[in-house]
Amino acid sequence: MDGEGAHHRPSPSSSSGRPFLSGLCAAALRRKPISARASAAASGEGLVRQLGVLELVLLGIGASIGAGIFVITGTVARDAGPGVTISFALAGAACVLNALCYAELASRFPAVVGGAYLYTYAAFNELTAFLVFTQLMLDYHIGAASIARSLASYFIQFLELIPSVKGNVPSWIGHGEEFFGGVISVNILAPILLVILTVILCRGVKESSAVNTFMTTLKIIIVIVVVFAGVFEVDVSNWSPFMPNGFKAVVTGSTVVFFAYVGFDAVANSAEEAKNPQRDLPIGILGSLLACVILYVAVCLVITGMLPYTLLGEDAPLAEAFSAKGLKFVTVLISIGAVAGLTTTLLVGLYVQSRLYLGLGRDGLLPSIFSKVHPTLHTPLHSQIWVGCVAAVLAGLFNVHALSHILSVGTLATRLYQLV
Numbered sequence: 005m006d007g008e009g010a011h012h013r014p015s016p017s018s019s020s021g022r023p024f025l026s027g028l029c030a031a032a033l034r035r036k037p038i039s040a041r042a043s044a045a046a047s048g049e050g051l052v053r054q055l056g057v058l059e060l061v062l063l064g065i066g067a068s069i070g071a072g073i074f075v076i077t078g079t080v081a082r083d084a085g086p087g088v089t090i091s092f093a094l095a096g097a098a099c100v101l102n103a104l105c106y107a108e109l110a111s112r113f114p115a116v117v118g119g120a121y122l123y124t125y126a127a128f129n130e131l132t133a134f135l136v137f138t139q140l141m142l143d144y145h146i147g148a149a150s151i152a153r154s155l156a157s158y159f160i161q162f163l164e165l166i167p168s169v170k171g172n173v174p175s176w177i178g179h180g181e182e183f184f185g186g187v188i189s190v191n192i193l194a195p196i197l198l199v200i201l202t203v204i205l206c207r208g209v210k211e212s213s214a215v216n217t218f219m220t221t222l223k224i225i226i227v228i229v230v231v232f233a234g235v236f237e238v239d240v241s242n243w244s245p246f247m248p249n250g251f252k253a254v255v256t257g258s259t260v261v262f263f264a265y266v267g268f269d270a271v272a273n274s275a276e277e278a279k280n281p282q283r284d285l286p287i288g289i290l291g292s293l294l295a296c297v298i299l300y301v302a303v304c305l306v307i308t309g310m311l312p313y314t315l316l317g318e319d320a321p322l323a324e325a326f327s328a329k330g331l332k333f334v335t336v337l338i339s340i341g342a343v344a345g346l347t348t349t350l351l352v353g354l355y356v357q358s359r360l361y362l363g364l365g366r367d368g369l370l371p372s373i374f375s376k377v378h379p380t381l382h383t384p385l386h387s388q389i390w391v392g393c394v395a396a397v398l399a400g401l402f403n404v405h406a407l408s409h410i411l412s413v414g415t416l417a418t419r420l421y422q423l424v
């Protein structure tokens with residue numbers, strides 16, 4: 005359907021400029037009545053309620069634990085020292101406040117797709133909601149492409165562990181063949197990975213959730229094993245001084261580690277596929293965030309206890325800390341954890357995007373093709389394929405460096421809008 009929004013759409017063919025302009029302003033400033041959403045939820049419109057509370061919690065964790073904990077920890081610890089633990093706790097506390105808002109809104113609103121876009125539409129107006137959507141899309145599209153590129157590089161690194169393959173993989177397969185002075189960097193593996201994930205997502209929410217549950221459980225187990233393996237290597241003298249550069253460095257660090265928590269809001273977007281949304285969405289949002297806070301803080305305590313903070317690597321601090329202690333097998337586990345982590349953030353990111361497109365398609369803010377849900381697969385097939393294609397084109401042509409520059413702007417703008 006075209007959505008209730010389309011019904012009050014002003015006629016664009018107004019004869020004079022003024023009514024057209026005022027019509028446009030009225031359209032931009034109107035709010036979405038909550039009752040209209042409720043009827044959309046009641047009519048079902050193709051998506052099916054299949055996700056239970058555990059699947060929702062794992063969806064949130066799947067979206068959140070990605071490269072952040074494996075990489076950012078080292079970067080921040082160089083400045084904040086063992087106090088990086090407090091940086092993670094502070095950022096976690098700020099996110100809990102954010103998550104409480106999400107939990108409240110998710111249980112108050114009719115359980116339909118849309119998340120932050122939906123809440124803004126009802127609280128502010130169509131224009132603000134559309135801006136939230138554009139910012140989220142910038143973040144998600146580019147995020148998906150850069151995560152896919154990182155994953156492709158990981159796969160090539162794994163392949164290169166085979167001696168006969170080492171050095172023989174053409175760069176256009178994974179690392180990227182550069183053109184125009186490095187502006188364009190072509191590779192095919194990242195788009196192939198995106199196609200595979202898109203196929204899984206198109207097949208059904210149950211199938212996608214099963215893949216996410218498996219991989220997320222794997223990465224949680226790996227993080228726990230890493231923590232336990234590290235605990236025996238901790239030398240408490242490495243924790244003093246705990247904040248070598250003072251509290252200021254810790255607070256600055258918390259703004260950076262915030263990135264590692266991004267993801268729990270994904271749960272809000274699965275509202276229309278949750279079996280018992282009113283009860284389970286808040287549990288999913290807060291549960292996944294709290295699980296991340298606990299895991300992240302534990303990882304920080306362990307790695308800063310294992311080595312003096314000045315010796316922690318910037319790029320792969322966890323892996324380097326363990327190889328420095330001669331625990332090679334943990335390093336391998338960490339690589340597997342990172343691959344599982346990147347895969348699930350990517351999978352859930354693509355999932356969330358398609359549901360957002362579905363919401364806007366229904367509201368008439370995007371072409372109605374995005375509002376279609378496949379009658380037997382119960383997935384928004386067109387939206388899902390579209391988001392897969394956009395990410396595949398970006399990932400096929402640009403490297404992580406180029407993408408991350410655009411992404412930082414997108415993420416920052418998104419968060420600013422959400423704050424407003």
Ligand SMILES: NC(=[NH2+])NCCC[C@H](N)C(=O)O
Pocket residue numbers: 067068069070071072073143144147263264265266267349353415
């Ligand atoms: N929408 C996004 N920007 N997602 C990125 C998620 C990043 C994830 N928290 C990580 O640590 O890797």
